[in-house]
Amino acid sequence: MFKKSLLYLGFFSFLILSLSGCSRKKDKFLNRNFHAMGTYYNILYNGNIALEEGQEELHDSYQEDYWKILPIERMQVLPDQERLDDENRNEKFIRAEEKATKSIQKHSMYVGGKEYNPQMDEAFLLLGKSRYFDQRFIPAKDAFSFILNHYPKSSTINEVKIWNEKANMRLGYHQEAIENLENLINTKEMDDEVRVLALTSLAEVYIKVDNIPETIPAIDQAIDLTKDDALKGRLYYIKGQVYQELNQNDSAHLAFEKIIELNRKTPRTYRIHAFLEQKKTESYENLAYDETDLFFNELIEDRENRPFLDFIHYERAAYLNQLDSIDLAVESYNASLKERSEDPYLKAQAYKDLGDIYFNRASYLTAGKYYDSTLTNLTERTREKIRIQKKRENLDDVIKYEAIANKNDSILYLVDASENERLAYFEKHVDSLKEEAKSVFTSDKALKIGQGFKQRSSRAPVQGASVFYNENLKQRAYKQFTKTWGELKLADNWRMKPQKSDDAIAQGADSDVDPMEEEFKSPKYDPETYISQIPTEQKVIDSISDDRNFAYYQLGIIYKEKFKRYDLATDKLESVLNQNPEERLVLPSKFYLYKIYQDTGESSKELKWKNDILQNHPESNYAKIIRNPEAFASDANNPQNIYYQTYKKYESGDYASVVAECNAYSAQFTGTNIVPKFELLKAKAIGRVDGMKAYKKALNYVALTYPQSKEGKYAQDKYNQLDQKVAKAEFNDEAEADEFKLVFEITSDVNVNELKETTKNEIQEMGYGFDLTKDAYSNDLTFLVVHGLNSKLGGQGLAKKLVEKLEELNSTSYFIASSHNYRVIQIYKMKEEFKNK
Numbered sequence: 001m002f003k004k005s006l007l008y009l010g011f012f013s014f015l016i017l018s019l020s021g022c023s024r025k026k027d028k029f030l031n032r033n034f035h036a037m038g039t040y041y042n043i044l045y046n047g048n049i050a051l052e053e054g055q056e057e058l059h060d061s062y063q064e065d066y067w068k069i070l071p072i073e074r075m076q077v078l079p080d081q082e083r084l085d086d087e088n089r090n091e092k093f094i095r096a097e098e099k100a101t102k103s104i105q106k107h108s109m110y111v112g113g114k115e116y117n118p119q120m121d122e123a124f125l126l127l128g129k130s131r132y133f134d135q136r137f138i139p140a141k142d143a144f145s146f147i148l149n150h151y152p153k154s155s156t157i158n159e160v161k162i163w164n165e166k167a168n169m170r171l172g173y174h175q176e177a178i179e180n181l182e183n184l185i186n187t188k189e190m191d192d193e194v195r196v197l198a199l200t201s202l203a204e205v206y207i208k209v210d211n212i213p214e215t216i217p218a219i220d221q222a223i224d225l226t227k228d229d230a231l232k233g234r235l236y237y238i239k240g241q242v243y244q245e246l247n248q249n250d251s252a253h254l255a256f257e258k259i260i261e262l263n264r265k266t267p268r269t270y271r272i273h274a275f276l277e278q279k280k281t282e283s284y285e286n287l288a289y290d291e292t293d294l295f296f297n298e299l300i301e302d303r304e305n306r307p308f309l310d311f312i313h314y315e316r317a318a319y320l321n322q323l324d325s326i327d328l329a330v331e332s333y334n335a336s337l338k339e340r341s342e343d344p345y346l347k348a349q350a351y352k353d354l355g356d357i358y359f360n361r362a363s364y365l366t367a368g369k370y371y372d373s374t375l376t377n378l379t380e381r382t383r384e385k386i387r388i389q390k391k392r393e394n395l396d397d398v399i400k401y402e403a404i405a406n407k408n409d410s411i412l413y414l415v416d417a418s419e420n421e422r423l424a425y426f427e428k429h430v431d432s433l434k435e436e437a438k439s440v441f442t443s444d445k446a447l448k449i450g451q452g453f454k455q456r457s458s459r460a461p462v463q464g465a466s467v468f469y470n471e472n473l474k475q476r477a478y479k480q481f482t483k484t485w486g487e488l489k490l491a492d493n494w495r496m497k498p499q500k501s502d503d504a505i506a507q508g509a510d511s512d513v514d515p516m517e518e519e520f521k522s523p524k525y526d527p528e529t530y531i532s533q534i535p536t537e538q539k540v541i542d543s544i545s546d547d548r549n550f551a552y553y554q555l556g557i558i559y560k561e562k563f564k565r566y567d568l569a570t571d572k573l574e575s576v577l578n579q580n581p582e583e584r585l586v587l588p589s590k591f592y593l594y595k596i597y598q599d600t601g602e603s604s605k606e607l608k609w610k611n612d613i614l615q616n617h618p619e620s621n622y623a624k625i626i627r628n629p630e631a632f633a634s635d636a637n638n639p640q641n642i643y644y645q646t647y648k649k650y651e652s653g654d655y656a657s658v659v660a661e662c663n664a665y666s667a668q669f670t671g672t673n674i675v676p677k678f679e680l681l682k683a684k685a686i687g688r689v690d691g692m693k694a695y696k697k698a699l700n701y702v703a704l705t706y707p708q709s710k711e712g713k714y715a716q717d718k719y720n721q722l723d724q725k726v727a728k729a730e731f732n733d734e735a736e737a738d739e740f741k742l743v744f745e746i747t748s749d750v751n752v753n754e755l756k757e758t759t760k761n762e763i764q765e766m767g768y769g770f771d772l773t774k775d776a777y778s779n780d781l782t783f784l785v786v787h788g789l790n791s792k793l794g795g796q797g798l799a800k801k802l803v804e805k806l807e808e809l810n811s812t813s814y815f816i817a818s819s820h821n822y823r824v825i826q827i828y829k830m831k832e833e834f835k836n837k
Helices: 002-020 029-061 091-107 120-133 137-150 157-170 174-187 192-208 212-225 229-245 249-265 268-281 289-301 303-322 326-338 344-360 364-377 383-416 419-456 471-485 502-506 515-519 527-531 538-561 566-577 583-600 603-616 621-627 629-633 639-652 655-668 675-690 692-705 710-725 752-765 792-805 819-828 831-836
Strands: 740-747 771-776 781-789 814-818
Touching: 029 091, 029 120, 091 120, 120 137, 120 157, 137 157, 157 174, 157 192, 174 192, 192 212, 192 229, 212 229, 229 249, 229 268, 249 268, 268 289, 268 303, 289 303, 303 326, 303 344, 326 344, 344 364, 364 383, 383 538, 419 527, 538 566, 538 583, 566 583, 583 603, 583 621, 603 621, 639 655, 639 675, 655 675, 675 692, 675 710, 692 710, 692 819, 740 752, 740 792, 740 819, 752 771, 752 781, 752 792, 781 792, 792 814, 814 819, 814 831, 819 831
Parallel strands: none
Antiparallel strands: 740 781, 740 814, 771 781
16 A cells, blocks of 8 residues: 555656656657647637637627628728727737737747747737737738748648738738739638638628629639538628629529528528518519518518618618609608617618608708708718718708798788788687697696695605506596595695695686686787788888799799709799899899700790890890800800909909999899809908908808808808907007008099009119008008018108108108008008007
8 A cells, every 4th residue: 555655656746747847948749748738728728719709799799881792701990090099909809819929928839940839820820810800900910920931831821821811901902912812712722611711801802992793703612612601691692782783683683592591590680681682683663562562561570670670661661762652651761760770871861861852842941951860870971971961051042042932922921811811810820829838738737736746745656555656547536536626735624624725726726717718818819919910011011022032033043053943943933023023033034944944945935035035135144145155155244254354353452343343243143153252252342441340241241141152151261260360459569569561641532553653663762672562441542551661760761751752742641550550450440540549
């Protein structure tokens, strides 16, 4: 027994000594196998488990975008800045990397430039994969490259090469990845699983470079080889999308059919979307209504399809919309939105389609709200978003002018209505107000009842303890009690000596007077209140009519130019002509009707308006356009040419003429795109002559009157900037100033240009290099300004010399101001304040 114990003790001592001598620096059989087993069965195993869990989390959190070709690998690559944020990193991948690093540090046997632990290649592969999924692609390539350089005969070498090319793809080296993957697939023998990885990676790169046709062969081979039904379903779906992109609907239909045949072997999301896409490949207008309606109903009624109802309802709405079953389509769009989809683009499309429907119905206010929701859900700035944004901005003017037209139409209807018609109109309005008030009164009273019970209850309610802890039963019981006994105080002997509650007394509950009847005696509920407000003065009525006609005219132009809705445009413009319009609207309305009928090919109506213009307005610019459009384009009377000539006058400083001409041309070209240009030019001229306050007022007018034009937006931006960037109306102390201006005040009876040249020559003869400008101060006064003076004293000396030399300046007033103070003088027109300070 003793000998056997010594034998066991000796054996275990030998085993411990042997294991403790397993150095990582010596190439021995025991060392290699000990460290290989430690690597594989401990650290690497746990690292691979963490990697798999991380990949599952990545797949589960990935938001599929079925509006584009699906990526084969589900991974949302973040921007560099977000990628480095610890909050966005997956702990499982961090753990996998730590395990791989620990395995390498503890069990690597790199001796004499060679690795003797056969598990180290797998450790580096795990390291590379964990970095790849952590979206650190350059460090991942470092790990893969280490295997390629130091383990060329590794059993995982082909897999490593594939992962290296996947990293290249993520880094944007697409062509390199394609070439290397194609060479690998064509020249190497690989296990089916590894070949599937290579083929799917190649297909992924082709999708990224938009080489769509080349993806099909790679996907087909991967489908044939893979045993993973989930991957197979995804690949079939991508194949169907590729065929749709290539407009090969029959092939796409077959690909989607393959997913449907997989049934429950593949995720249901692919199957449902395959059903929906398959219907689209058949073209909605070619489908039998009963069969298609049954198809959608079956999908909706299947309880397992609840997570996909947002897409199902949307596709049904799109189908109904194409069939012009608009009311049913609206119901389905709203049903889709009620599902609270997590796909923002789906919501954006539903809102956009609803916006289009209401736009086509001329319900522009509603359409505008739907377009606002569309833009909220379109996060990326795409062409589609820009187009919808522009359409939404165009609606602002439509909504504005439609509101004016509708309001003024109603007023003018009442102006012309008989006494009985007016009374009936406002009685209907008052009845609706009373109904609204009653509903509010009822809800408020019910609320007070509930609050009364809560105040009387001193305990927290216990579920099921009493009917009075059920709000519905409590209110029902209270109503029954008050109906029988009235509103009583909570007191002893209440049946024999009932006392009215404070609320009942305050509200007059003991009176037979209905509180609502007292409310309805208010002027708000009297039709005569509104009838008395109908305008009777002809001047006011004419103003309302003119505003209505101008709104109609603007709507006609907007419908024609911006939306190509010729039916709505003609309706508005013809209404203008039938409603006794101002003279300025008559000819433009006729001309635009002529252009509309020319565009729509209605030759008889086109001829009618053409003859009308030529006969009744033969000398107008519109008549010239009709007679010879090409000649008018270069004519001096062309609006663009007129604007150019007016702008030249602005540059020359003839601001009074600019303001007068802008007023005339804005009236002449009413409703055209040139008007905002003239108005903005006028605002600038006004600012030059009348100063900051007048300039801001003129800018505000342009911004509010033409908010959707470039000029209107510029005016709004400029208006917002003025208070922040323009000097305040305060003069600085000039003692420390180092730049001054000598300013001569030239009245309107002097030829400023000639005086400027004479003065300039005289300054040059004196040997000075000062700049000389003429700056308008007002319509009657121009400043001749000498720039670049270093001191006020120097300015006074120069002024004295110029007055002595030039007779024209003898009787001219002048002053010297620092650059800052001169700027304040011009901006706020404060010359006299400066001279008197």
